[in-house]
Amino acid sequence: xxxxxxxxxxxxxxxxxxxxxxxxxxxxxxxxxxxxxxxxxxxxxxxxxxxxxxxxxxxxxxxxxxxxxxxxxxxxxxxxxxxxxxxxxxxxxxxxxxxxxxxxxxxxxxxxxxxxxxxxxxxxxx
Amino acid sequence: xxxxxxxxxxxxxxxxxxxxxxxxxxxxxxxxxxxxxxxxxxxxxxxxxxxxxxxxxxxxxxxxxxxxxxxxxxxxxxxxxxxxxxxxxxxxxxxxxxxxxxxxxxxxxxxxxxxxxxxxxxxxxx
DNA sequence: TAAGTAATGCAACCAAATTGCAATAATTTT
DNA sequence: AAAATTATTGCAATTTGGTTGCATTACTTA
Numbered sequence: 001x002x003x004x005x006x007x008x009x010x011x012x013x014x015x016x017x018x019x020x021x022x023x024x025x026x027x028x029x030x031x032x033x034x035x036x037x038x039x040x041x042x043x044x045x046x047x048x049x050x051x052x053x054x055x056x057x058x059x060x061x062x063x064x065x066x067x068x069x070x071x072x073x074x075x076x077x078x079x080x081x082x083x084x085x086x087x088x089x090x091x092x093x094x095x096x097x098x099x100x101x102x103x104x105x106x107x108x109x110x111x112x113x114x115x116x117x118x119x120x121x122x123x124x125x126x
Numbered sequence: 127x128x129x130x131x132x133x134x135x136x137x138x139x140x141x142x143x144x145x146x147x148x149x150x151x152x153x154x155x156x157x158x159x160x161x162x163x164x165x166x167x168x169x170x171x172x173x174x175x176x177x178x179x180x181x182x183x184x185x186x187x188x189x190x191x192x193x194x195x196x197x198x199x200x201x202x203x204x205x206x207x208x209x210x211x212x213x214x215x216x217x218x219x220x221x222x223x224x225x226x227x228x229x230x231x232x233x234x235x236x237x238x239x240x241x242x243x244x245x246x247x248x249x250x251x252x
Numbered sequence: 253t254a255a256g257t258a259a260t261g262c263a264a265c266c267a268a269a270t271t272g273c274a275a276t277a278a279t280t281t282t
Numbered sequence: 283a284a285a286a287t288t289a290t291t292g293c294a295a296t297t298t299g300g301t302t303g304c305a306t307t308a309c310t311t312a
Contacts, residue, residue: 005278005289027268038292043269045290061241063189063299064268086235097232101242104225108249109212115187115243116227123234131258131309153299164261169300171259189268190299 004048009037013045017055023068023085023094025060058085058115060094068096084116090125130174135163139171143181149194149211149220151186184211184241186220194222210242216251 004010012033016024026046030039046067049055055067066085084101087094101116130136138159142150152172156165172193175181181193192211210227213220227242 007278007290009291030268039268040270040293041291048290059185059187059189061185061239063185063191065189084230086232086237089238097235099230099232101227101230103244104210104227106212106223106225108252109223109244109246110252111212111244111246112215113187113245114210115245117241117243118229118235118237119239119241121236121238126234126236133259133309135260156299165299166262166301167260174259 004052009033009041010045012036013042013049014054017049017067017069021069021095023058023060023066023096025064025066025094027064029067058117060085060087061117061119066094068094084118086118086120086122088122088125089119090121093122093124095122130178135159135167136171138162139168139175140180143175143193143195147195147221149184149186149192149213149222151190151192151220153190155193184243186211186213187243187245192220194220210244212244212246212248214248214251215245216247219248219250221248 013029016029016032026043029046030042033042046055046057050057050067053070056070057065057067060066068085083099084097085094086097097118101114103111103114105111139155142155142158152169155172156168159168172181172183176183176193179196182196183191183193186192194211209225210223211220212223223244227240229237229240231237
């Protein structure tokens with residue numbers, strides 16, 4: 001699985017993630033590329049890119065799936081794996097924050113995955 | 127707003143939250159009470175209970191809205207406001223963990239809300 | 253117990269996401 | 283470089299979680 005061919009739609013979406021490091025929702029991408037490709041294609045490309053660990057996804061407070069480019073600094077070692085995602089209430093721009101959240105150890109619980117979502121006002125909207 | 131009458135549907139749902147402290151998804155409740163009430167009613171009761179701060183909600187990793195009873199110990203003071211939610215991969219049971227996550231302060235960012243989602247294996251599924 | 257109004261059920265609707273399938277376009281093989 | 287292979291796409295239809303409008307029902311209170 002997850003062999004990715006360099007089709008035009010794939011290149012368009014990849015370029016999008018390379019240009020800006022923001023976390024983009026699937027619907028934003030569908031809207032942006034509606035003349036270039038079908039929404040099904042957008043969803044499937046995102047799935048494949050996630051499989052290939054080129055991007056990662058999370059669900060935001062509104063239940064929308066968002067995707068962001070995988071960042072080596074953030075994802076390479078275990079320490080930095082648990083980084084928070086931030087969503088600005090004002091401009092709606094979402095981003096990965098380059099800080100580590102320490103996971104508390106809870107007796108008898110095995111934590112495999114953690115997702116931290118912050119909502120507030122970003123530096124450009126003060 | 128948010129005056130809550132003790133109708134039969136409301137009592138059923140309240141009993142559900144009083145019995146078990148788990149975080150229940152709206153669809154679980156709809157399924158469970160499908161012979162007792164309409165799904166619209168479930169959604170509207172949940173909204174009202176949340177308004178009245180009897181329960182609180184969050185979106186889980188699958189994008190499902192989940193609700194749990196508000197816990198005074200967890201919600202009374204600001205320190206304990208940011209408690210994580212845990213979802214067991216195995217049994218699917220979700221719960222509020224009574225621990226505090228410290229929010230890192232990020233320069234130029236104002237964090238208003240935080241949501242922490244852990245996925246893993248719970249104590250009953252080891 | 254009658255009036256006022258909150259709450260419910262039903263049907264229709266909506267948006268995000270998924271699926272099946274035939275057509276198309278990257279690759280790979282020759 | 284053409285043919286064969288198979289990943290990828292577009293389109294239409296479907297699914298799912300959730301919402302809305304409205305007439306009817308049932309709490310509450312006076």
